Amino acid sequence: xxxxxAKRLWNGVLxxxxxxxxxxxxxxxxxxxxxxRNRKISPEVQANIEAAFHLDEPVAQQFARYxxxxxxxxxxxxxxxxxxxxxxxxxxxxxxxxxxxxxxxLVAALVGIGLGMAGALRRNGWAxxxxxxxxxxxxxxxxxxxxxLMQAYFSVHLGWLPVGGWNEGWHSLILPVLVxxxxxxAYISRLTRSSTIEVLRENHVRTARAxxxxxxxxxxxHAMTGALLPVIAYLGxxxxxxxxxxxxxxxxxxxxxxxxxxxxxxxNRDYPLVMxxxxxxxxxxxxxxxLTDLLRGWLDPRVRHAD
Amino acid sequence: MQIDPAPAQSTAxxxxxxxRANRLAMVSVYLLGAVVAFCFLGPxxxxxxxxxxxxxxxxxxxxxxxxxxxxxxxxGRDLLVRVLEGGQVSLLIGxxxxxxxxxxxxxxxxxxxxxxxxTDTIMMRAVEVxxxxxxxxxxxxxxxxxxxxxxxxxxALVFTLxxxxxxxxxxxxxxxxxxxxxxAARAGGMTSWQIVTQHIVPNTISLVIVYGSLxxxxxxxxxxxxxxxxxxxxxxxxxxxxxxxIGTSQMATDLRLLLLPGTLLALVLFCxxxxxxxxxxxxxxxxx
Amino acid sequence: MDCETPLTQMNANLxxxxxxxxHFAHGGGQTCVVDRIxxxxxxxxxxxxxxxxxxxxxxxLFALMGLLASNGRASGRAVFDGQxxxxxxxxxxxxxxxxxxxxxxxxxxxxxxxxxxxxxQLAEGxxxxxxxxxxxxxxxASRMLDRVRxxxxxxxARRHPHEFSGGMRQRVMIAMALLVRPKLLLADEPTTxxxxxxxxxxxxxxxxxxxxxxxxxxxxTHDLGVVARICDRVxxxxxxxxxxxxxxEAMLSVPAHPYAKGLLATTPRxxxxxxxxxxxxxxxxxxxxxxxxxxPFSPRCEAxxxxxxxxxxxxxxxxxxxxxxxxxxxx
Numbered sequence: 058x059x060x061x062x063a064k065r066l067w068n069g070v071l072x073x074x075x076x077x078x079x080x081x082x083x084x085x086x087x088x089x090x091x092x093x094r095n096r097k098i099s100p101e102v103q104a105n106i107e108a109a110f111h112l113d114e115p116v117a118q119q120f121a122r123y124x125x126x127x128x129x130x131x132x133x134x135x136x137x138x139x140x141x142x143x144x145x146x147x148x149x150x151x152x153x154x155x156x157x158x159x160x161x162x163l164v165a166a167l168v169g170i171g172l173g174m175a176g177a178l179r180r181n182g183w184a185x186x187x188x189x190x191x192x193x194x195x196x197x198x199x200x201x202x203x204x205x206l207m208q209a210y211f212s213v214h215l216g217w218l219p220v221g222g223w224n225e226g227w228h229s230l231i232l233p234v235l236v237x238x239x240x241x242x243a244y245i246s247r248l249t250r251s252s253t254i255e256v257l258r259e260n261h262v263r264t265a266r267a268x269x270x271x272x273x274x275x276x277x278x279h280a281m282t283g284a285l286l287p288v289i290a291y292l293g294x295x296x297x298x299x300x301x302x303x304x305x306x307x308x309x310x311x312x313x314x315x316x317x318x319x320x321x322x323x324x325n326r327d328y329p330l331v332m333x334x335x336x337x338x339x340x341x342x343x344x345x346x347x348l349t350d351l352l353r354g355w356l357d358p359r360v361r362h363a364d
Numbered sequence: 365m366q367i368d369p370a371p372a373q374s375t376a377x378x379x380x381x382x383x384r385a386n387r388l389a390m391v392s393v394y395l396l397g398a399v400v401a402f403c404f405l406g407p408x409x410x411x412x413x414x415x416x417x418x419x420x421x422x423x424x425x426x427x428x429x430x431x432x433x434x435x436x437x438x439x440g441r442d443l444l445v446r447v448l449e450g451g452q453v454s455l456l457i458g459x460x461x462x463x464x465x466x467x468x469x470x471x472x473x474x475x476x477x478x479x480x481x482x483t484d485t486i487m488m489r490a491v492e493v494x495x496x497x498x499x500x501x502x503x504x505x506x507x508x509x510x511x512x513x514x515x516x517x518x519x520a521l522v523f524t525l526x527x528x529x530x531x532x533x534x535x536x537x538x539x540x541x542x543x544x545x546x547x548a549a550r551a552g553g554m555t556s557w558q559i560v561t562q563h564i565v566p567n568t569i570s571l572v573i574v575y576g577s578l579x580x581x582x583x584x585x586x587x588x589x590x591x592x593x594x595x596x597x598x599x600x601x602x603x604x605x606x607x608x609x610i611g612t613s614q615m616a617t618d619l620r621l622l623l624l625p626g627t628l629l630a631l632v633l634f635c636x637x638x639x640x641x642x643x644x645x646x647x648x649x650x651x652x
Numbered sequence: 653m654d655c656e657t658p659l660t661q662m663n664a665n666l667x668x669x670x671x672x673x674x675h676f677a678h679g680g681g682q683t684c685v686v687d688r689i690x691x692x693x694x695x696x697x698x699x700x701x702x703x704x705x706x707x708x709x710x711x712x713l714f715a716l717m718g719l720l721a722s723n724g725r726a727s728g729r730a731v732f733d734g735q736x737x738x739x740x741x742x743x744x745x746x747x748x749x750x751x752x753x754x755x756x757x758x759x760x761x762x763x764x765x766x767x768x769x770x771x772x773q774l775a776e777g778x779x780x781x782x783x784x785x786x787x788x789x790x791x792x793a794s795r796m797l798d799r800v801r802x803x804x805x806x807x808x809a810r811r812h813p814h815e816f817s818g819g820m821r822q823r824v825m826i827a828m829a830l831l832v833r834p835k836l837l838l839a840d841e842p843t844t845x846x847x848x849x850x851x852x853x854x855x856x857x858x859x860x861x862x863x864x865x866x867x868x869x870x871x872x873t874h875d876l877g878v879v880a881r882i883c884d885r886v887x888x889x890x891x892x893x894x895x896x897x898x899x900x901e902a903m904l905s906v907p908a909h910p911y912a913k914g915l916l917a918t919t920p921r922x923x924x925x926x927x928x929x930x931x932x933x934x935x936x937x938x939x940x941x942x943x944x945x946x947x948p949f950s951p952r953c954e955a956x957x958x959x960x961x962x963x964x965x966x967x968x969x970x971x972x973x974x975x976x977x978x979x980x981x982x983x
Contacts, residue, residue, distance in 0.1 A: 202622070268754075335501050358766070359814050
């Protein structure tokens, strides 16, 4: 088990290192600097500002300084929000993004797996049609269309839910979580359905039936694991999709999360903030992938022993 | 007893026939074709372009019988033509992007799988690391690196999307390179490059078509949301993404600005998904 | 029933198949794979069912266990221990299978649950049907693993199937099936996928344990060598019908039915003289379609007669033997 985990951790570290490097150099090479958009300022003031942000140093030195900062947990000051450090900004926005993301994936997993299994067990029943419909909608209609449409209906037209913002407690959560969960529900229910159907056909499930232990035990004790493994494998990359989605959702529903900060920062060349958020996202992805890999390893002994 | 041939060995004719039998997929093909034709040929039916401002008709409502069947926006630009022109951009980027990402991915995967050994390990390690990057972050960063705008967007999308075809093709290339016909080719004096291009790649085509067909909606979707965020295609150039963004901001007063591009985008994505499903069923019927 | 079996013997039978048929429904209609089988099995007896692929032999077993595919239907009766298996509702069937009636399958590589330890898989039947506690059940499982000669049984019970070879996995399956001390074990070609050297060991093991526990076995196979080794009686199946049936030794030395004769002739033997060509049975088995009134083997039969347009009934043909052929009385 240990080598299994260690290998994945090491890959994760490599990924993050590569990510940090890439981000750093991309931002440096991109045309336009953090201060070129401001109104005209005198060259001396410009030089001072640049010195304060170490932008006058050679690139390699800036990179080394940056890496050292990361190791110490300091992601530097934001060039746009002058009074705040990147750590502050991320700390402010992260809880929002995490909350939405957590609920979205929970809803997506529960509803998706539920619908998928129900559809597989009773084909062409209502669950199957429901799953199929959600499936088609969730996969084909982008969330930046569904989001505004739901806003238009539930918020503007019916007035039941807030149009956006983060100020109304759990009411603010409902629409963003639902919209974010939708494409994942679609995908997960489809995946669960087809993998359940496939597993129920397998020989070892037939053996279980032959033992006369009853359909419930056959399903839960024997079919479930095989049916869920592909879904769990999907959850890792699903996290990545969730990150993408959260950026869109935060824009559409005006939520103060790190996704919105990221887009803003990117457009305004706020290097430290962009890099900080990139690392946070990358870190999440790595952690989530490791967790799902561990879960798979725990459930499927063949995976454990393969490494 | 009859032994069924393995699906991968079906002739192309059989696969085409299976696809054609899939009504949903065929309807999607025709529908998609109609939308494409509409987007590329439709604008010619109008005496103006999507950028021409008609000052006499600002914010005109929908009137199917007028010169502006779907009305105009608040600059006086005809909505329908703008949406069609936006469609041209989105569709073009979608298909070209998927094609380019596919070609790069296939070559990379074929070389890696065929070469094996350390080359393969290094190449795949690079892919693993890249896979660990949050996709949207990478696309946004790369967009910015190349200065934003259409070309940057294209490069960014291709750069992130070639990974999946590469992984798939590499697995197939690995198993193919162990077959006898490859040894025979070597014995006949073919260079590695020739073997890769003339033997390995053609045998992965069906696999690529099936998985690659999902690339197109992915590219279109990615372009849309990037333009929606303001990072991709920018005004005044239209794309469905930024048109939807405008529509969103004016949603409370005027839904059609959102609905027209939104419906077309959703329709195209629907069709592409069903076509991809149909291709998968045609090439590998055991999947379902 | 058309075999002349005394009434007293009928009641003592463990299993009595009466006009058992199996049909599959599909787009084009119905295919009959097992056609009105009549067969009896006494307690503790080992019956071999021999046939080629497509003869319906596996489907016969699946019908008894209620494991037919969703488009399959069984008709007729299969009286086991006083109950008709065919007409049992699923819940009632679950009381029988895994308890009085067990089955082992052809492919050991995929028939075990890859995610569970084998000890747990063995113990499951005991826990469910006999209400045994987990510790006791696992102990029993270990003992059984030892009995089937899995080395280091206690440790092995904590392992997963993929850590075992095919032959070992099949032994695990045998252990699992016989652990509950069933009255009848259905074996669907359990040794076909194994190495020849392992086959013999597994066969001997099966018959040994079955004798100990008093379990009857129905052994489906296409291999006459297997029949010779462990079966008391054998029934030859072709095209879903029984062609001949009787004591193994008699059947294998003096088969009466042309098909049975052909099978025996095509089995290579050590002591037979070398021939330039191996004998074969001409033609190929029919696949699918409705049952015809003629004898299914007649297209390939060298002794074919006009009378073969009508399939003969299964009739007594000597002591404890039955034959369905117009050539009754020797050929």
